[in-house]
Amino acid sequence: MRQIVSRYRLPALACASVLALALGAGNAVFAQEYSQAPMLDALVENGSLPDIAERLPANPLVVEPVDAIGTYGGTWRSALRGGLDNAWIARTVAYDGLVRYNRAWDEIVPNLAESWEVSADSRTYTFKLREGLKWNNGTPFTSADIAFAVELMSEPGYGAGTFIKNQNNPVTVEVIDDLTFSLVFEHPNGLILDELASVNGFTLVSLSKDYCSQFYPKYNPDAEANAKAAGFETWELHMQDRCSWATETIRWANPDLPMMNAWMIEEPLTGTATRTSFVRNPYYWKVDTEGNQLPYIDHLQMRVSDSLEEITLMALNGEIDFQDRHIATVGNQPLFFDGQEAGDYRLGANVPSNMNTMVLQFNFNHVDPKRAELFQNKDFRIGVSHLIDREEIIDVVFTGQGEPFQAAPRPESPFYDEEMAKQYTEYDPDAASAAFEAAGLVRNGDFYTFADGSPLKITVDMISTVRPEWIDMMELIQLQLEAGGIDIELNNIDRTLYYEKRPLGDFDAQIWQGDGGLDVVQEPRYYMASGAESVWAYRWQAWYLGSNPEIAEEPADWAKEQMELYNQLREEGDADKRSELMKQVLALAKENFPVIGISLPGNGYYIAKNNMRNIAEPMLHAYLFPTPAPYDPFQWYFAQD
Template sequence: MGKNFSLGLTGAVAIAAMMAAAGPVWAQQQSPVLDAAVASGELPPVAERLPANPLVITPVESVGTYGGTWHSALRGGLDNAWIGRTVAYDGLVRYDREWKEIIPNLAESWEVSEDSRTFTFKLREGLKWNNGTPFTSADIAFAVELMSEPTYGAGTFIKNPNNPVKVEVIDDTSFSLVFEKPNGVIMDELASINGLTLVSLSKDYCSQFYPKYNPNAAEEAKAAGFETWELWMGNRCSWATETIRFANPELPFMSAWMIEEPLTGDATRTTFVRNPYYWKVDTEGNQLPYIDRLEMRVSDSLEEITLMALNGEIDFQDRHIATVANQPIFFDGQEAGDYRLGENIPSTMNTLMLQFNMNHVDEKRRELFQNKDFRIGVSHLIDRQEIIDVIFTGQGEPFQAAPRPESPFYDEEMAKQYAEFDADAAAAAFEAAGLVRSGDFYTFADGTPLKITIDIISSFRSEWVDMMELLQLQLEAGGLDIELNNIDRTLYYDKRPLGDYDAQIWQGDGGLDVVQEPRYYFPANPESVWAFRWQAWYNGSNPEIAEEPADWAKEQMDLYNQLRSEGAPEARNELMKQILAIAKENFPVIGVSLPGNGYYIAKNNMRNIAEPMLHAYLFPTPAPYDPFQWYFAQE
């Protein structure tokens, strides 16, 4: 084997050594809410519930006290990302709080072969799911086996046709992931929120829905009201952070809190209670988490959630409510609501990405949207400084799809190209793209009217409506007839495979996590809305709609395949720079502005919350800052 990794958290090394020597009996402290269950024999003592080598967590400020309910809110029954950010970040490995290192989690150590093909993990001995059944290497093998099913499937980091993987089980606590080719990015995948997929499926529970282990699964699926075993399995054992994962209280968890009241389509709240078998402790041997319960109000009304925060009814949250528009009222309401504002540093590189559909089913629109001159013209019609001043009170700067200034991949020319508000340059670019000005608006060269519909989801970012209404005025003043289409998030996603949309918007991911989130730099994944059918070709998904990409995009795909197979970080970075250079040259998507720093809201008695926090999706803030060690200070 090659490199060996067996890392510890700062300040915990001596305690970890003591634990290994003393065995599990050293830990005696648990939440008082579990005392009765232990006394009655319903639960074993805490020392028997912990693994032999629990993960020791150093609190941000101080050792906490048990108790309390953390109140927050979800925006509608499909809003599962907040649960992923608060409850579900517990994979084999994880990122440290500074997003600099990959550190142990469920796996206490790992080794990487010299050729970066074989990754051998050692699980903590004695890990248990929240129902008390052992968590072993067999669960990992089962998850990979199931996710490799052609009709069930999973994320590309496991089900990657370019680099298949198999699991070699060594014993109950040791296994290897063996890839056909070198895999230079797998550890980052496992450390991100995506790593949940590999530790989500208890073989003991989920095998009952799988024909390989239950020959009657197809028949039982129909009896349960499902047409196929895959649909039954998906309903009971969702493999990722989809909403359905949090709709089944029977599904075993390895996280700090487990489902009490499930998240369903018509739920008005969802709740989670502490996992009595959670496998982390603080530096004094207290089993985590400190907080007993999580309660999330489910509401479609942003105004209701905002009012809850102002009234002090939310203990910690940033999602949905921590907007630029809300910041002044939240700042002024701190004393009355008994809360404070902390700083979030975003990983995103843009407040809004405008993505024209290069794979449009209409040939004329496809040709137009693939024309770089057209995209340059649109970009020059956007008065970014006006949007920054009006919508973001002057915070931010004009910016395209490019790595953030803090990133080692930052390229100022890429970030600033075509970002000047210049109506004459726009007109020249549209002429080069073959458009003809006829009265107030441009038409196609044959005189066919050109009306462009841009899909938006106001429920995801409240400022998007204001931004797009202003952007609509700017583009129409420059001769483009624009219609805004505010639609439901489900329909927003459903339109993508159909290919009949003109353009969609989203936030600019990939500002700091450039290698891990390249959706705007090349057609990398289904979030590359600007070339959905090209990414389907690349990923081997949706074969019925997949289309061979343009040569420049195929070159990027080849480079990224090389990157994923490269073990040396320096070589991966050089390959990513080549991908970015091609993106810079071809300018596939249009950005508006670099976001200013964000904020979160926390009750004054909630402790051990880090400030500032790096804020990302793959680094799923606040989860890497260990909410299980947050606590409510005693009044």
């Protein structure tokens, strides 16, 4: 077994009381040195809030600022693209699970849990919480809240897309005492700490038993009657309205729902809201190295707008203090670069975790057997790849930023394989022709047909609202493929329909961004048929996961071999052995070339007001590593000079 302690370092000149606090020792002396935000002073003086020493746990998490000790105050302004844009809230407010990633994304470190131990068989994970943690309403946060979350989310009518509902490896909670509990899995689980450290880790710590049990019949016999009186057909629907899980939008519509984050709901995100806002949590359990309670910033204010043009104009006018989501596009970059002085902001670098600007996925499981056979033919995919002039796309769409690249781990990844990344990326019409001939296609006039002479027109589905540059990319690819004999039709559709077509199997191809460049193990969707985002083999992944059995199809042997390797990986407790297993999965992906990539993304950027400080540069940018949250926005501040 192993025990982990905090990675947050203390400066060499830190006082002994701070050091004792950081190491979990007594805090009686240091408690006299705690400082709080001025906005809380009056609340303490009039008795609305306890003294700061009573609000903090016995051993608050001591966080070293990126650059300097900050000053209190101010409002961080940003924007949401419509009322469903909960991912930005997850990236700014919600990243506080039991554990978390460090800023370098190379270590899992303590957070709400001050330490943990792992059994030798990787089945039992025992966590110890910080003593004296409190929800933002002042009630204790204990092991009972963890057990309640698992119990509730295990209910058939109360969904949660996390490890809690994994029928292949069920989990139970053993409460040892108020501060100590164990997650016990039926089978070894070597990846659970990564799950808990990712953006998904919020789920387990998001439900206060004291508050949410009032909606649960097991704890309140009147819960069903209360639900109907409130206008809900079932208690589950009432519970979800009041105590939604994880980062679903509805969670941010209830200001009464207790939170453990640096900021709590002030103006809720309702269906008609034009703005949502958050205010500092007076019970937040982190301090800086001088004992100042975090966060430094008082308020977060988010404009809710469906208009990208409006949000972009806000940033250009200096009305956004920090943001990258939605507006930091390639097309906007010259505008933002030129507008820095007028808008009093700066541009900082983001290193994307994505390994590709776009991935083209042909449907291996097409309901038309003839198309399914063609799309599963590796020679066909090689031919398509050789017809794509990636240098032209990079020059025209991305102003020369990036390089030709397949769906493969990024160069910064320990899994990087140059051969895998570069195979079939040369623009070579002759090689394409040879590959199509090997795939059994016949050139009849301008375009290839099936061997029986029937026409081959391939429709590629896309959603331009996700990445506006996809339109330009696909229009170029359409011209390039048609010049090489492949008849392409572009189908720009609604996002709902885009997803609905997947289980039906009646589509030729879809595109998406290239996830899994740095988070290779956690996001293998393009390397193997691992989940519902493996659009190229949607029915293979249904077979693998046991979901949608009515559409499941047995995969090819090489894909089944990958699945077996990944199952071993998930159960392996040794990180080095997990890496070796992942390399074998990648080797099979390299050999069988399931999807087609276009180009390695150039660095992204963020926009930050010049007086906003302690922001790291560059930032690694991902969703599972929910940038900017791992760079600790609670220690950002507005400089007074």
